[in-house]
Amino acid sequence: MPTGRITVLGLGAMGSAIAARLRDTGYTTTVWNRTAAKTAPHTAAGSTAAATVPDAADAGDVVLVVLLDHGTVREHLEPAAANLKGKVVVNLTTTTPDEARSTAAWAADHGIAYLDGAVMATPDMIGTPAARLLYSGDENAYAIAGPALAALGGAEFTGADAGLASLKDMALLAAMDLMLLGYLQAVAMMRTVGVPAVETAGEVESWLAAMLPHGKEVAAIVDGGAYDTGGQSVDFDRRGLASIITASREQGVSAQLLEPHLRLLDELSATGHGASDWPRIIDRLTIPK
Template identity: 65%
Template sequence: MPNQTVSILGLGAMGAAITARLRDTGHDTVVWNRTAAKTEPHVAAGSRAAATVAEAAALGDVVLVVLLDHLSVREHLDPVAAELKGKVVVNLTTTTPNQARATAAWAAEHGLTYLDGAIMAVPEMIGTPVSRLLYSGDRGAYDAARGILETLGAADYEGEDAGLASLKDMALLTSMYQLFSGFIQAAAMMRTVGVPAAETAREVSAWLGAILPHTELFAGVIDSRDYSAGQSVDFTRAAVGSLIAASREQGVSADFLEPLLSRLDELSATGRGGADWTSVNEQLAIG
């Protein structure tokens, strides 16, 4: 039977799912939410409610922070630094890498044990085999809370840099939204001839399932930075140009595709049309 008390700050959809999972697996849970009424169902199910963040911090051995954004994290944690001493603070709020590093630096200044986390799951997935959470920062904090963290899903420790979990989270979400944008574009194109989005979704899922392993081939090229072979920039420019033309012919905007074509045009115009098209990766660095 777990003997650590877990305080959860924030009972939005994710905080509520995390609380329910911990409670269902035998953990003593304390909940706090800005709107106190949201604590009531959890109290009825066996959690304890804290009237303030300070009270929640004082009652918990591990404090999970599941708030809206970085500003709300600092708004609620800064005033209770004293109460958080001796606790393990795990921030599961979605923040940028530098925001995660800033909170970790604040925690270090106050002598707090702090770990940053990123949730690669939707609330319904918490506690299931497909739930994955990323953590970075203080290894001691990770080890101390690991049993609790693994209750929520696979608990991957990324390294001492507190921004690493957020960075990987943001990178993977970037690929997700680009993928979903492609589906939305495809659905808009096919809808012009009466094909339901559900049918296009099935087609896209099958196609992407077959083609996604090519990312490992692209990765080898990008890591080697040898762009002398492979599908050329100029070939890919023509292919993407055709996709844009086809979309416009159907009366559908090609806004999702045009930034890629612009990058390829730039490579071609500067004499790199014969290079592998994945060399567009080199253009993405700012400065």
């Protein structure tokens, strides 16, 4: 059975699931939450409740942070910097890449071994093979915390740049979000003729399953950088997308989700790239710094 002292800061749904999993796998757990009443189920199950973040930091060799946002993380960690010195802090709060890098720099200044994490799972998935957790930052910290992190689900170290786990998480979430918006566009269109949403969702799932492998072909075009394979062009895609937009409007369905895509294609065509492979649209997504 694993041994070690783990502190969990934050007992929302995810923090509670993490604390319970670590406790159930044999770790000595200390918990802290801003609303102290939330610690009661955990103390009843065998955890120790800390009254303050510094006390919680003192109690753990590895400190897992599962709070609301970046600002909350810094608000609670900064007063406990001396207590965290020499320890491993794993931040599992959702943050942006630059926020993760900022906290990593702060931790380094205070002698704290820091890992930033991204939880690609719902609370009920914690501790199962379906849970995927990404980590980046101090590789030695990952080695130290590794056994405990492995208890939470599939653990992946993405690199020494503390922002990488967050970046990968946000990128995959962006893909998911746009895909699910596409589901809703299809549902809205078909609902105008009485087709239930669940039926359209099944059709979309089958169609996308067939199309997803082509994503690697698109990626190869982007990595090649020439955009001259002779495949589907920007101008061809513009015509097809314009037809989808027209069909939506004919059915009384807004095309607001589709119009930004067409704008990007129109910009490419207007700058002389109408004959390029349509994945060249990625050039329009890069914002100059």
